[in-house]
Amino acid sequence: MLLQSVFLLCFAILTEARTHLGRTAQVIEARHLSNETTYDFIIAGGGIAGLTVADRLTENPNVTVLVIEYGPFDQREDGVMIPGAYFPVPYLWLPLMSTPQTALGGTSYGVPCGRVVGGGSVVNAMFFHRSDAELYNAWEELGATGWGWADLFPYFKKSETFTAPDANYAASHNITWDVSVHGFDGPVQASHAPYDYPGSANMYNGALKLGIQPALDPNNGRAQGIFRLLRSVDPKTQTRSSARINRYDRNAARPNYHILSNTAVSRILFANVTALGVEYIGTTSGEKHTVRASKEVIIAAGSVHTPQILQLSGIGDTGLLKSLGIETVSGLPGVGRNLQDHLVLKVNYNYTSNHFPNGGSLQSNATYATEQRALYDDGKASAFDLTGTTGNLMIQLPLSNWTNDSASIMSRAFSLSPSDVLGSDVDPSILAGYERQRAIVLKDINVEAVGGLSWNTGPETSIYMTRPLSRGSIKINSTSILDAPLIDYGALTDPTDLDMLYAMYMKNRELMATSDIAILGPIETAPAPGISNEQDIKEKIKATLQPSNAHQCCTAAMVPREDGGVVDPQNRVYGTFGLSVVDASTWPLVAGGGPQASVYAGAEKAADVIKKRHGLL
Structure with a gap:
């Protein structure tokens, strides 16, 4: 029977995929595909967006989907699956x-992004939050019609299975939630950690003393105040709920759903402006092949590599393409522009009398770590239930709640023109779109959260600047997908971002000086201990901050073409047929907080858009 099954399996793979897919879902290999193999849909990129769209499309057994992912499958290592052993x-x-x-x-900085089946959901810190409603409404205001808060809300709910914490534990740890804004039968497991460090109470009470209000539920469209972090963790096993698990493994019996891993999509194949399929290359073998799509090619390679694939395929700025000898299929100067990310500033401390345990204890105390791992392995609440080196609480605020100086910060921001930030040698459509973005961001800056602060109760506070006005870019530097593109964060090219970071840093000083935290004796060691002059502190911030929190987005924006847009509100690439983009590169503006929940929801919606387009709903 085993030999017979293997024979049937190989026969199924080697035969035309569109009509003769096998009886078992396949992790397919390149050698099993010919240049004439055809699927209904080919998805370039097997991260959150790609696997979500593949999952929803293959719910129809008559639809065939091939996902091509640059990276491998993870091996379910502890560093992937166990929050406290986090090592991406x-x-x-x-x-x-x-x-x-x-x-x-x-200075050049690392560019953190996932290269694995499941993408960011395999390597992120597992936080699972939505942004303020105003953020999604701003997307719609910028031209992403149908992508406002009310439109995305049902898809947020559709994507998750929320499990409420134990009532007694929740009451004693200030955890609140609103069941009406959550989903209860979606693929992503969402839960709160059943363990906490004693210092969380100090942070919570300190925040209250500063007038920072608790949030009932940050997923209700108002992600502001102080709140307990929600995570993409299965509460039954306290293990990561990645897209690989919740969007592929659970559907491993679908014969119409194939993944080709360790393979790069090198370019999209066109007949005139109609996408016919893709060329792909083995990342180790270097062999090139093609595969065809009868309905649509879908790009979901992430905000660094989606624009790279588009540019290599002749979609982008015509001057850039011509300089590399690439024939233009669709001249879209917005491809690779508008790069946004969250800036991260770490503030480090020593203490005279901190609580034990705290957010650094797993790393600094082997006895404690061994004890906590034994509890975790026994299914009991443990520090290993928390993502390594993190705490449980987050503070997110609009600018006016971070500082009394918001009016002067905004005044300086309004004094800058788009060309002051982007330069004068930028396509007029890019400048026009950015001018609209600035107007909307500055309009909402005092009602929408612009940053977050999370103290791990131990050696580190993380400050996140989540509403940057600076913009970066992604540009190919060769005609090979195996060569990295030029990645320019454009960090702090708008000095307003540094003003906002400084405001958050100073608010953190106020928090650490409240009686509830001061009693622990925190002594800052970086970035600016003992410094009070604003300009000197800003210089220290610039020397310390990281320009990326692995939240890259917005490089194939869903805005009008005349504003530098790349895709329309149906995810279709302007000037082409049969080609769409479904990942975070389509966002006009970066989401606040962790982007994971927004990527899932956006991909859920995109899947419905694609189904409707092809009469599959």
């Missing part, structure tokens, strides 16, 4: 570096 390095793009950052002294 094996599945990151390494080495991947930015260009020298002009506003940061010419």
Whole structure:
């Protein structure tokens, strides 16, 4: 029976995929595909967006889908699955570096993004939050019609299975939620950690003393105040709920759903402006092949590599393409522009009398770590239930709640023109779109959260600047997909971002000085201990911050073509047929907080858009 099954399996793979897919879902290999193999849909990129769309399309047994992913499958290592053992390095793009950052002294920085089946959901810190409703409404205002808060809300719910914490534990740890804004039968497991460090109470009470209000539920469209972090973790096993698990493994019996891993999509194949399929290359073998799509090619390679694939395929700025000898299929100067990310500033401390345990204890105390791992392995609440080195609480606020200086910060921001930030040698459509973005961001800056603060109760506070006005870019530097593109964060090219970071840093000083935290004796060691002069502190911030929190987005924006747009509100690439983009590169503006929940929801909606387009709903 085993030999017979193997024979039937090989026969199924080697035969035309569109009509003769096998009886078992396949992790397919390139050698099993011919240049004439055809699927209904080919998806370039097997991260959150790609696997979500593949999952929903293959719910129809008559639809065939091939996902091509640059990276491998993870091996369910502890560093992937167990929050407290968090170690994403094996599945990151390494080495991947930015260009020298002009506003940061010419320093180049790492570019963290997942290279694995499941993408960011395999390597992220597992936080699962939505942004303020105003953010999604701003997307719609910028031209992403049908992508406002009310439109996305049902897809947020559709994507998740929310499990409420134990009532007694929740009451004693200030955890609140609103069941009406959550889903209860979606693929992603969402839960709160059943363990906490004693210092969380100090942070919570300190925040209250500063007038920071608790949020009932940050997923209700108002992600502001202080709140307990929700995570994409299965509460039954306290293990990561990645897209690989919740969007592929659970459907492993679908014969119409194939994944080709360790393979790069090198370019899209066109007949005139109609996408016919893709060319792909083995990342180790270097062999090139093609595969065809009868309905649509869908790009979901992430905000760094989606624009790279588009540009290599002749979609982008015509001057850039011509300089590399690439024939233009659709001249879209917005491809690779509008890069946004969250800036991260770490503030470090020593203490005279901190609580034990705290957010650094797993790393600094082997006895405690061994004890906590034994509890975790026994299914009991443990520090290993928390993502390594993190805490449970987050503070997110609009600018006016971070500082009394918001009016002068906004005044300085309004004094800058788009060309002051982007330069004068930028296509007029890019400048026009950015001018609209600035107007909307500055309009909402005092009602929408612009940053977050999370103290891990131990050696580190993380400050996140989530509403940047600076913009970066992605540009190919060769005609090979195996060569990294030029990645320019454009960090702090708008000095308003540094003003906002400074405001958050100073608010953090206020928080650490409240009686509830001061009693622990925190002593800052970085970035600016003992410094009070604003300009000196800003220089220290510039020397310390990281320009990326692995939240890259917005490089194939869903805005009108005349505003530098790349895709329309139906995810279709302007000037082409049979080609769409479904990942975070389509966002006009970066989401606040962790982007994971927004990527899932956006992909859920995109799947319905694609189904409707092809009469599959």
